[in-house]
Amino acid sequence: MTETPLSLPLDIDTVKGFLDPAEGRALHDAALAAAPLGPALEIGAYCGKSAVYIGTACRDAKTLLFSVDHHRGSEENQPGWEYHDPELWDPEAGALDTLPHLRRTLRRAGLEGTVVTVVGRSVELARAWGTRLGFLFIDGGHTMEAALGDYRGWIPHLMSGGTLAIHDVFPDPADGGRPPFEVYQRALASDLFEEIGAVKSLRLLRRL
Ligand code: SAH
Numbered sequence: 545m546t547e548t549p550l551s552l553p554l555d556i557d558t559v560k561g562f563l564d565p566a567e568g569r570a571l572h573d574a575a576l577a578a579a580p581l582g583p584a585l586e587i588g589a590y591c592g593k594s595a596v597y598i599g600t601a602c603r604d605a606k607t608l609l610f611s612v613d614h615h616r617g618s619e620e621n622q623p624g625w626e627y628h629d630p631e632l633w634d635p636e637a638g639a640l641d642t643l644p645h646l647r648r649t650l651r652r653a654g655l656e657g658t659v660v661t662v663v664g665r666s667v668e669l670a671r672a673w674g675t676r677l678g679f680l681f682i683d684g685g686h687t688m689e690a691a692l693g694d695y696r697g698w699i700p701h702l703m704s705g706g707t708l709a710i711h712d713v714f715p716d717p718a719d720g721g722r723p724p725f726e727v728y729q730r731a732l733a734s735d736l737f738e739e740i741g742a743v744k745s746l747r748l749l750r751r752l
């Protein structure tokens with residue numbers, strides 16, 4: 545990883561989200577390296593924090609980032625759960641709505657021409673998807689069903705030589721839920737991937 549400070553198109557601390565700056569930097573650098581292969585896709589946009597890091601790399605490499613989310617939040621974002629943010633609640637819908645926040649982030653970052661917002665459910669979209677990807681970031685639902693569904697659904701779309709990034713990989717269960725860690729282990733055990741980087745709870749794997 546380079547030591548030069550990363551210049552982002554907005555103050556990233558003003559964007560709500562769950563990404564450590566060191567993880568964001570690693571995502572940016574990995575996305576930039578993979579960009580010549582093909583476009584990037586992320587599962588789990590939320591308010592756009594990771595989209596700013598990956599999207600900045602895609603902008604510079606003149607490729608696209610598809611940013612997928614149903615924008616209704618994961619389990620842990622719902623009312624009464626640990627990561628609920630009342631500011632993201634849409635009272636008319638009676639549901640969370642992070643889409644306006646993502647749009648605002650992308651406009652402020654000048655990334656509307658680079659980050660393509662895809663509103664929908666990950667697994668259903670994966671079945672209809674056709675574009676080969678150079679970079680794939682899995683940061684969606686954390687149930688085993690969601691995490692495994694994202695992995696199984698999207699891996700076929702990742703090119704050989706492309707990079708798979710997985711967030712919230714916690715080897716110690718005391719630090720967080722297990723499904724992303726189990727998916728990470730499954731990827732390594734499959735012989736389809738080799739690990740190329742690890743920063744905090746982020747893991748970077750290359751598709752062989
Ligand atoms: N990458 C973001 C954080 C994502 S949080 C950041 O950097 O801040 C996880 C997101 O995954 C939530 O916004 C939730 O709505 C979304 N999500 C959960 N399950 C999903 C599914 N099945 N399909 C699409 N999006 C999903």
Ligand code: MG
Pocket residue numbers: 562683711712
């Ligand atoms: Mg995460």
